[in-house]
Amino acid sequence: MGELIRVEHLKKYFNTPGGKLHAVDDVSFVINEGDTLGVVGESGCGKSTLGRTVLKLIEPTDGKIFYKGRDITDITEKENKQLRKKMQIIFQDPYSSLNPRKTVSELIADPLKAFHMLDKAGRAQKVAQLMDVVGLSQRFANSYPHELDGGRRQRIGVARALSLDPEFIVCDEPVSALDVSIQAQILNLLQDLQRDRGLTYIFVTHDLSVVRHISTDILVMYIGAMVEKCGAKDLFKAPLHPYTKGLLSAIPVPNIDHVREKVKLQGELTSPIEPKDECRFIARCPYATEACKQHMPEFQEVAPNHFVACHNVKTINNM
Amino acid sequence: MSLLEIKNLSIHFVTRYSDVHAVNGVDLTIEEGKTLGLVGETGAGKTTTALGILRLIQKPQGRYESGEIIFKGKDLLKATDDEMRSVRGNEISMIFQDPMTALNPILTVGDQIAEVIHLHGKCSQAEANERAVKMLEMVGIRAERAGEYPHQFSGGMKQRVVIAMALACNPSLLIADEPTTALDVTIQAQVLEMMADLKKGRGTAMLLITHDLGIVAENCDDVAIMYAGEVIEYGTLERIFHNPKHPYTLGLFGSIPSLDKDEERLHPIEGLMPDPAALPAGCKFHDRCAYATDECASCEQELAEMESGHKVRCARVMKGEI
Ligand SMILES: Nc1ncnc2c1ncn2[C@@H]1O[C@H](COP(=O)(O)OP(=O)(O)OP(=O)(O)O)[C@@H](O)[C@H]1O
Ligand SMILES: Nc1ncnc2c1ncn2[C@@H]1O[C@H](COP(=O)(O)OP(=O)(O)OP(=O)(O)O)[C@@H](O)[C@H]1O
Numbered sequence: 306m307g308e309l310i311r312v313e314h315l316k317k318y319f320n321t322p323g324g325k326l327h328a329v330d331d332v333s334f335v336i337n338e339g340d341t342l343g344v345v346g347e348s349g350c351g352k353s354t355l356g357r358t359v360l361k362l363i364e365p366t367d368g369k370i371f372y373k374g375r376d377i378t379d380i381t382e383k384e385n386k387q388l389r390k391k392m393q394i395i396f397q398d399p400y401s402s403l404n405p406r407k408t409v410s411e412l413i414a415d416p417l418k419a420f421h422m423l424d425k426a427g428r429a430q431k432v433a434q435l436m437d438v439v440g441l442s443q444r445f446a447n448s449y450p451h452e453l454d455g456g457r458r459q460r461i462g463v464a465r466a467l468s469l470d471p472e473f474i475v476c477d478e479p480v481s482a483l484d485v486s487i488q489a490q491i492l493n494l495l496q497d498l499q500r501d502r503g504l505t506y507i508f509v510t511h512d513l514s515v516v517r518h519i520s521t522d523i524l525v526m527y528i529g530a531m532v533e534k535c536g537a538k539d540l541f542k543a544p545l546h547p548y549t550k551g552l553l554s555a556i557p558v559p560n561i562d563h564v565r566e567k568v569k570l571q572g573e574l575t576s577p578i579e580p581k582d583e584c585r586f587i588a589r590c591p592y593a594t595e596a597c598k599q600h601m602p603e604f605q606e607v608a609p610n611h612f613v614a615c616h617n618v619k620t621i622n623n624m
Numbered sequence: 625m626s627l628l629e630i631k632n633l634s635i636h637f638v639t640r641y642s643d644v645h646a647v648n649g650v651d652l653t654i655e656e657g658k659t660l661g662l663v664g665e666t667g668a669g670k671t672t673t674a675l676g677i678l679r680l681i682q683k684p685q686g687r688y689e690s691g692e693i694i695f696k697g698k699d700l701l702k703a704t705d706d707e708m709r710s711v712r713g714n715e716i717s718m719i720f721q722d723p724m725t726a727l728n729p730i731l732t733v734g735d736q737i738a739e740v741i742h743l744h745g746k747c748s749q750a751e752a753n754e755r756a757v758k759m760l761e762m763v764g765i766r767a768e769r770a771g772e773y774p775h776q777f778s779g780g781m782k783q784r785v786v787i788a789m790a791l792a793c794n795p796s797l798l799i800a801d802e803p804t805t806a807l808d809v810t811i812q813a814q815v816l817e818m819m820a821d822l823k824k825g826r827g828t829a830m831l832l833i834t835h836d837l838g839i840v841a842e843n844c845d846d847v848a849i850m851y852a853g854e855v856i857e858y859g860t861l862e863r864i865f866h867n868p869k870h871p872y873t874l875g876l877f878g879s880i881p882s883l884d885k886d887e888e889r890l891h892p893i894e895g896l897m898p899d900p901a902a903l904p905a906g907c908k909f910h911d912r913c914a915y916a917t918d919e920c921a922s923c924e925q926e927l928a929e930m931e932s933g934h935k936v937r938c939a940r941v942m943k944g945e946i
């Protein structure tokens with residue numbers, strides 16, 4: 306399938322009293338139609354900012370975004386609005402992203418109204434159909450979000466995102482606030498929709514078993530920068546970056562026979578404000594050498610479709 | 625004798641509008657130095673059980689309907705308020721679900737820990753200060769940071785301060801309510817490892833509340849699975865992970881994406897947990913259960929012993945039908 310999204314050297318810096326905060330720093334990738342790019346990393350590493358910048362909900366500081374080969378970085382407000390129909394977002398917190406004074410059917414009809422699509426009867430029909438698709442019983446049409454549980458509220462979020470028949474959806478931690486049994490229901494729904502409608506996703510999460518399950522490729526971020534990217538299953542089979550190794554081995558696994566070698570990461574994240582030109586992982590890396598202090602490592606392809614930013618990737622992995 | 629034995633504990637919240645059956649006939653046992661994992665989804669009654677042990681249930685709505693909480697041979701439900709005050713902090717301490725609210729923003733972290741020690745430890749202020757700094761170092765925070773305020777600390781560091789505070793009086797039981805849910809996995813791993821080391825060094829027993837079966841696998845000796853205010857399965861870690869029996873427990877395991885197997889789709893439990901203000905008759909899980917019969921909808925289920933060290937609340941499992 307063809308390329309849907311291409312991002313080149315994307316940067317988003319925020320001005321703060323302490324200087325420029327590098328939320329997204331030189332990120333590049335391609336997502337093909339029908340695929341899912343999983344984005345993982347610790348709190349504050351820039352996952353949400355990346356998702357929002359790709360959708361142009363936030364203006365990038367630098368870099369380019371292409372949609373089906375067309376440069377959309379500097380398009381007009383009007384073109385941007387048209388593009389919004391094709392590119393949607395589902396948020397983590399279904400509680401705060403829904404207007405508490407609107408009913409379920411009003412909430413799902415909102416995007417259709419905003420784009421003046423369909424007449425009243427047509428909208429009602431479309432809303433009923435969307436509720437079916439996401440598994441919301443019609444009896445909730447006149448309920449308010451606070452009357453529903455988290456799983457149903459997230460279904461409203463999914464229905465809203467689908468209402469304009471998008472091709473691309475950024476899912477920003479869509480299941481993080483949910484119990485595992487409800488989480489699994491929503492993940493199945495998102496996968497069914499992807500298959501039936503050929504949707505393309507960016508799936509942001511900090512839950513590594515979820516991201517492995519749902520992604521085609523996975524991008525690991527650390528303080529705004531890309532540290533590793535490859536096929537989802539490969540990442541778990543053979544992580545090459547020391548940060549990825551530590552991250553993966555820190556996940557508690559629900560299997561008592563599974564004895565894993567743990568790569569311990571000491572310390573906490575360093576500040577993303579005006580980071581030095583050195584490897585950003587240096588303070589926590591068990592393999593750091595002089596070279597790591599000289600400059601930030603380049604993001605290179607070290608095996609087919611396996612990219613890593615680490616000066617010592619070859620020695621660490623006996624390659 | 626077990627350190628803590630909870631028998632038939634029921635806690636309801638009664639208001640003019642509703643009668644919430646949050647905890648219904650719970651039996652749990654914790655042995656000295658051991659960790660019991662309490663697992664269940666939102667609203668299952670985990671926090672209420674924990675607060676119930678410490679007699680911190682919100683009054684006047686919260687009521688003990690029945691039960692005994694035998695701690696070191698004494699029933700805490702019969703203890704006086706004075707006795708309870710000395711139990712809390714000295715003998716049983718609790719780490720709450722939200723670490724951020726457990727700290728006072730206008731006191732330095734050193735002073736907060738010293739205050740706890742001073743209050744319960746019957747020692748001088750100077751001694752308390754000294755011990756507070758020791759506690760901080762024990763959880764991996766350098767002594768010179770004792771004079772800083774909570775907002776100057778990251779989430780993981782704040783949680784370590786909370787743990788230092790909870791362990792300051794050397795309790796014999798630590799209740800930890802989702803102690804790492806707000807943290808990143810790498811920081812979570814650090815905090816859990818630190819807790820395990822401290823526990824081992826001091827022989828502290830723990831009730832670890834979590835919804836993460838991975839955390840249970842790596843930290844607990846025994847496991848209790850809660851659903852709609854009831855314990856529906858209870859056993860050693862080994863039994864629960866190698867031989868889970870209750871359909872709800874099986875559903876929980878089926879909902880988690882595997883980290884090494886490839887599966888097209890997950891196998892979640894359909895539907896939702898019932899509202900504890902309107903619990904169904906019979907088995908509380910029957911309307912979501914693939915194995916339910918008419919009998920399940922009408923007959924109360926008992927938590928029955930399958931094998932030594934393994935109890936299940938399901939008549940069909942007990943009869944060997946599942
Ligand atoms: N509007 C803003 N102004 C200043 N800084 C911001 C702004 N939005 C985000 N940041 C900072 O940018 C960095 C990346 O934030 P972002 O929300 O993208 O992280 P994240 O990876 O999604 O984290 P989480 O897992 O906690 O959601 C953080 O340091 C954050 O504090
Ligand atoms: N003070 C209260 N008044 C009324 N109902 C309450 C009160 N405290 C708890 N409940 C209800 O009791 C039930 C059990 O709540 P509890 O907090 O024990 O669940 P939990 O298992 O800890 O859930 P979570 O995983 O979300 O923390 C819920 O339905 C809750 O709404």
Ligand SMILES: [Mg+2]
Pocket residue numbers: 352353354
């Ligand atoms: Mg985010």
Ligand SMILES: [Mg+2]
Pocket residue numbers: 670671672721801
């Ligand atoms: Mg709770």
